Amino acid sequence: MMISIVCLLLLFSLNSISALEPEPSENFTHNAQLEPTGKIHLYWKFNQTYITFEVHGNTNGWVGIGISRSGSMRSADINVGWVKNGTVKITDRHGATTGNAYPPLDTEQNVELLGGSECNGWTVLKFRRQLAACDNQDLEITANTIKVIYAWGLIDPSGDDLSGSDYHTPVRRGLKSLYLLDHPSSKQTRFPEGERHFHFDILNDKFQVPAVKTYYNCRMFKIPQFTTKQHIVKIEAVIENPLEVHHMIFYQCSANVNNSSVGVNTRCFANMPPGFDTCIAMVHAWGIGGSTFYYPTHAGYPIGTLDYSRYFTLEVHYDNPLQKSDIVDSSGLRITYTPDLRPIDTGILVVGVSISGVQHVIPPNAASFLSDGDCTSNCLRDSFEQSNLTSIKVFGVLLHSHLLGRQLTLKHIRNGTELEPIASDLAYDFNYQETRVLAQERTVMKGDTMRMVCNYNSVGRTGITMGGQGTTEEMCVAFVYYYSKLTIEYCQTAPRFTSLMTYFGFESHSDFKRQINLNNITVWKPDKYANKTALEILNARNWNAVDVKKFEKDMASFTSAAVCFGFGSLPIPKVHMPMNITSPYVVKQLNCTVPSSGFPLTSVTNQCPVSAGSTNAPVTTTSGARGFYSCSWLIWALVVAFHHYLTHY
Incomplete structure (x- = not known):
């Protein structure tokens, strides 16, 4: 009986370890979990010419990602790769012009393989391509919202390439919108030396998410009372249910709101209680995959005096495709502020219709x-003169x-x-x-x-x-x-x-x-x-x-x-009277540079990558095999226990 229990524990430990995602091969500037349960994770970085991707798929089969105008495979620009018999391979493909048929290879392979591995049930593919579309089967990667499609198979292709039989099925595919070309700025990621920081949280309080596919909840808050002006300098998301919290928007309300609405949850945009209709000054927005937002080091968003309202509303979009009824959420935002005032106050200007x-x-x-x-120019001119300014600097936009x-x-x-x-x-x-x-x-x-x-x-x-x-x-x-x-x-x-x-x-x-x-x-x-x-x-x-x-x-x-x-x-x-544009802006054309193809598309990979902090090299794996990390303290503990049982009983 004891032998059976120990063996079961060993198997459980091995399966748990196989589910651990490997570390990325380098410090990428961006990453996003594509598949809701974590089976597909994308890391990337870019410069003016290239974008480098590293995709991690929880499978011993093939993995594919693509960019799509429509969100489907139709006319999409797709990369699919796999690790088979110790060799990693990447391919450049395109979706058919009609339907979601099997994606054939591009005539020209505009992709460069940089590495890959298969270990403990995870396939890793690292490759790069140009931002420009280098042929008519490619799509340019722009600063627009990019619809990233993904899919995976349970096994590698039976031959040298994918075929129609390597279908991913409806349950092993998905879509996620991302900003691939957001620029992280080093100036936005640090504080001035010696600046003091405090924070308060804007969180939903154990909100019972309705069992519907999508729901927008609005909750009103009253921030702490300050005796002197403060500056908000950082806003970060606090996410309790990452699979369901889709995006959040933080609004400032009128100063004349009735306290009776504070702490009230209500469905956004539908017969909201008094005061919610005044909450229209957007302060910040966060979306899935969004990072911490830092204000410029010389400026901050002002709060804390009678000139600034203490009332705010948090709008949270819950995505609940399975219509689960047991989701209780306390997600929200952490607002970091400083009493050490920065030289400049930031503002938010609502522009448009x-x-x-x-x-x-x-x-x-x-x-x-x-x-x-x-x-209008008249509005800006008058406001600039009232503020004794000749210009403003725009550092962010929603x-x-x-x-x-x-x-x-x-x-x-x-x-x-x-x-x-x-x-x-x-x-x-x-x-x-x-x-x-x-x-x-x-x-x-x-x-x-x-x-x-x-x-x-x-x-x-x-x-x-x-x-x-x-x-x-x-x-x-x-x-x-x-x-x-x-x-x-x-x-x-x-x-x-x-x-x-x-x-x-x-x-x-x-x-x-x-x-x-x-x-x-x-x-x-x-x-x-x-x-x-x-x-x-x-x-x-x-x-x-x-x-x-x-x-x-x-x-x-x-x-x-x-x-x-x-x-x-x-x-x-x-x-x-509308201003006429006499000289329209001409969009700059992004051109493909040489060389754009002819790179090796396969490479031999013999080992699982060593995770950070590991002291022992993992064993060699091939397609379908799972590596065994000898450095796992849990496995060794179980082995020792098993040995102790055999020698004492």
Whole structure:
């Protein structure tokens, strides 16, 4: 009996060790867990020409990753590799143009194998490729949101290459959106010498996550009372359920919130308690895989005096595809602050289309529809003069729309010339939002204009989509992190209400003040529309492709209502004529460098990589075999116990 127990413990120990993921071969700047249970992990780094990947797969078979425009294998750029009989191999492949068929080899193999191993049930592949697309079967890797697809097989290919029989099945594949080209900045990862730090936590308190596939929870907080001004200098995620916490957004609320809402959990955007509707000043956003956010070493976000509200709201998106009912979560954010004030206050400027269910209108069934809103030169000029500034430095941006958003760009215009965009994401994913630190800070001068442009896809919608904070409504804003702090927080435009009503042929109608959306606007004239709501009338229109494009073009020429105000003050709209761009920005073409192919695609690998701290080299493994780490104290303890049993009993 004792022999059986010890043998079982030995087997359990071996299986446990085989599940331990190996250490990466170097200190990569980025990493992400692709598969929810940890079976596929991706590490990477990049420079101006190349991106180096190291993928770890919990399998003795093949492993593949790819980048995809659609999120499927269709026309994707794919790399698949394996370790077989002591030889590691990498391949460059592409998805078929139709369907999710077996991915054939590229005509040209634009990939360079750097290493690999197979050990203890883990396959490791290290390779690099150019950021540029080196042939028409490759996709360029950009700073946009990248849809990374992954899959794995349980065994290696039977022949020298994959075949249709090496199907991964629906349970061994997946998709994850990532920012592959985010730039970690050394200036953003340290504190000034001697600076003191304290923290408080913004955490959900044992929140019972509903058993639904997706849920947005909002909880209001009141931060500690300070007698003097403080600076927030770091924000980091505290994640209790990494498989379910998808993203978090931290908002500042009005100072006039009722304490009764503090500590209350409510479903975001749906009949929220009093005060939650004032929580619209975004402070920070975190998404899956997101790292700790550091403010520039010479600047911090101000809190702690009567000028700054103590009320904040944390929005948490829970992803619960299995609809589990036993998830209790206390995730949130840790806010690090210092009483040692830095020289400069940072601010957040909300730029784009004013949030309005009356002025922001998106027609249905549009494959592409552009909306834009300006932070006008007049607004910036006035605010700069009030703050005695001639310029500001932008160091981070969060681009934001809702479900219809596909391409988001924050343009920078100076004297009619369009400069390089401050931020752009031409593959926007609503379910993957994170504040992005710019690779280089951007200078915005007095008299410049920032224009937020959103490209929407409303195919499948049967009626008008209006602006608003709800998920099924739309927004088009950029949350701009900058210093030094201005007197304004909002710098936005939207088409004038009267211009829209005239355009739609509404001769007489109710006023839009205090009205939430077009469903609250009653049209009286002409008679054919009498006593119908503006929303009813617009939904009854036949919005074909020609009408959609005409509306898009005409709306861009409307006079706008510009709002330019600080938190807690009332916006006073001013008439604004859209600025014409006389010299558009030309996107720089990324070209492939030579050589781009012809590298060895196979390499002999004889050993498991030695993990950090290991003193004994592991034994050689081949495909299908599991290495035995002689340095494992647990195994040795069990062996000693087994020997003791044999010699004493």
